[in-house]
Amino acid sequence: MKSLLLYEAGDLRCEEIEIPKIMPGSVLVKVKAVGVCGSDIPRVNIYGAYQPRTVMGHEFSGEIVEVNEAGAWKKGDRVVVPPLIPCGECHWCQSGNYSLCENYDYFGSRRNGAMAEYVDVPITNLLALPDGVSYEAAAMVDPAANAIHAIWNGTLQAGDTVAVYGCGPIGMFAIQFAKILGAKSIIAVDLKKEKLDVAQEIGADYVINCLESDPVKEINQITNGNGVNLVLETSGSPIAQNQCVCSAGKLGKAVFVGISHRNLELTKEAVNNILRRELIIKGSWNSFSNPFPGKEWTYSLQMMDEGKLKTDPLVSHRLPLEEGPAIFKKFSEKDFFFNKVLFLP
Structure with a gap:
C-alpha cells in the first residue's frame, strides 16, 4: 500500500509498504480522508518522529474492511478514529482525564498513522459516523x-x-x-x-x-x-x-x-x-474526556451531522498521497497559503 513515511526530519517519502496485519481487538480501516495537523508540519520538517520510518497522520476517517473477531463492528462500517490510545492505568486515565495520560500511544507519531491506504485500529478507538457526516468532514473532527x-x-x-x-x-x-x-x-x-x-x-x-x-x-x-x-x-x-x-x-x-x-x-x-x-x-491540551474519547468528539460529530458546523470552507487542498513530500516542503514557504490540507488515499 502507498504511505507517507518520515525517515527523519526533512525526509518524507511516499513509498509502498505492506498492509498491516490486524491483531485481536483491532480492525483494518481503509483510509478515506486524512488531514494535515499543524503539529505535523514541524514534526516532518524540523523535529522528526519518535521512530524512523513512521507513517504520518492522525486526523482520519475511513471504512472498516476487515475484522478478526465477532463484535459490534463489521465490514463496511464508516468510522472516525480518535488518535490518542490511552494506557487506561495511570492516575489521569483512572480519573477520566485521558488527554493527560502518562503512557499513551498516538497515531502518526508514536505508532504508524493514517497517511496511507490502510491502518490497523483498536476497536476502542472507533466512532461510528452519522449518515450526514462525510469522510472529509469526519477527518476534521479532531x-x-x-x-x-x-x-x-x-x-x-x-x-x-x-x-x-x-x-x-x-x-x-x-x-x-x-x-x-x-x-x-x-x-x-x-x-x-x-x-x-x-x-x-x-x-x-x-x-x-x-x-x-x-x-x-x-x-x-x-x-x-x-x-x-x-x-x-x-x-x-x-x-x-x-x-x-x-x-x-x-x-x-x-x-x-x-x-x-x-x-x-x-x-x-x-x-x-x-x-x-x-x-x-x-x-488546553488535546480533546479527550470521559467516557473515552469524550463529549468533545460526540458533540462535534453531532454538530456536523446537524449542519451547524461547517467544514468545506476550511479545506484549501485535496491531494493524493504522492504529493505529500512536495506539499510539506511548500509549507515552509512564507507566502504559500493553505488552511486544512486533506490527503484522499
Missing part, C-alpha cells in the same frame, strides 16, 4: 474536538464576547462553536486575508488583520475599552500569546491552545493586565 475542548476550558457563557487569535482549522471551529453556544460577538485575528475571509463567512462578526493594525487596539475599540470575556490563542506565536493576554477584559479568561516550540516572555502590559484585570490563564 481539530473540532480540540476547539470545543478549549472553549469548555474557557467556560464560555451565552452573551460573552470572544476573540480567536489564529484562523487555522482549530480557530475556525472555535469561531463556529462560539456562535453555536451564544457568544454575543466574535472577533477573528490572523495575518492572512484569505483566512479572515473564511472566518467572516463562517460566523466571525469582526476580523482583524494583524499585519495591518494592532489587534489589541482594535479589540479595545470594538469592546469600548472593556476587552473580551474569552480569548483563545491557537497560532502558537509568542507575539499573539502576548496580544491574547492584553485583549482579555476584567475577570476574563485566556486559553492557550497553539503549540509554539518557542520561549514566551510576557510584556509588562500583559503582566499588568493579568494583575489588574484578575485574569484566568489556562492551557
Whole structure:
C-alpha cells in the first residue's frame, strides 16, 4: 500500500509498504480522508518522529474492511478514529482525564498513522459516523474536538464576547462553536486575508488583520475599552500569546491552545493586565474526556451531522498521497497559503 513515511526530519517519502496485519481487538480501516495537523508540519520538517520510518497522520476517517473477531463492528462500517490510545492505568486515565495520560500511544507519531491506504485500529478507538457526516468532514473532527475542548476550558457563557487569535482549522471551529453556544460577538485575528475571509463567512462578526493594525487596539475599540470575556490563542506565536493576554477584559479568561516550540516572555502590559484585570490563564491540551474519547468528539460529530458546523470552507487542498513530500516542503514557504490540507488515499 502507498504511505507517507518520515525517515527523519526533512525526509518524507511516499513509498509502498505492506498492509498491516490486524491483531485481536483491532480492525483494518481503509483510509478515506486524512488531514494535515499543524503539529505535523514541524514534526516532518524540523523535529522528526519518535521512530524512523513512521507513517504520518492522525486526523482520519475511513471504512472498516476487515475484522478478526465477532463484535459490534463489521465490514463496511464508516468510522472516525480518535488518535490518542490511552494506557487506561495511570492516575489521569483512572480519573477520566485521558488527554493527560502518562503512557499513551498516538497515531502518526508514536505508532504508524493514517497517511496511507490502510491502518490497523483498536476497536476502542472507533466512532461510528452519522449518515450526514462525510469522510472529509469526519477527518476534521479532531481539530473540532480540540476547539470545543478549549472553549469548555474557557467556560464560555451565552452573551460573552470572544476573540480567536489564529484562523487555522482549530480557530475556525472555535469561531463556529462560539456562535453555536451564544457568544454575543466574535472577533477573528490572523495575518492572512484569505483566512479572515473564511472566518467572516463562517460566523466571525469582526476580523482583524494583524499585519495591518494592532489587534489589541482594535479589540479595545470594538469592546469600548472593556476587552473580551474569552480569548483563545491557537497560532502558537509568542507575539499573539502576548496580544491574547492584553485583549482579555476584567475577570476574563485566556486559553492557550497553539503549540509554539518557542520561549514566551510576557510584556509588562500583559503582566499588568493579568494583575489588574484578575485574569484566568489556562492551557488546553488535546480533546479527550470521559467516557473515552469524550463529549468533545460526540458533540462535534453531532454538530456536523446537524449542519451547524461547517467544514468545506476550511479545506484549501485535496491531494493524493504522492504529493505529500512536495506539499510539506511548500509549507515552509512564507507566502504559500493553505488552511486544512486533506490527503484522499
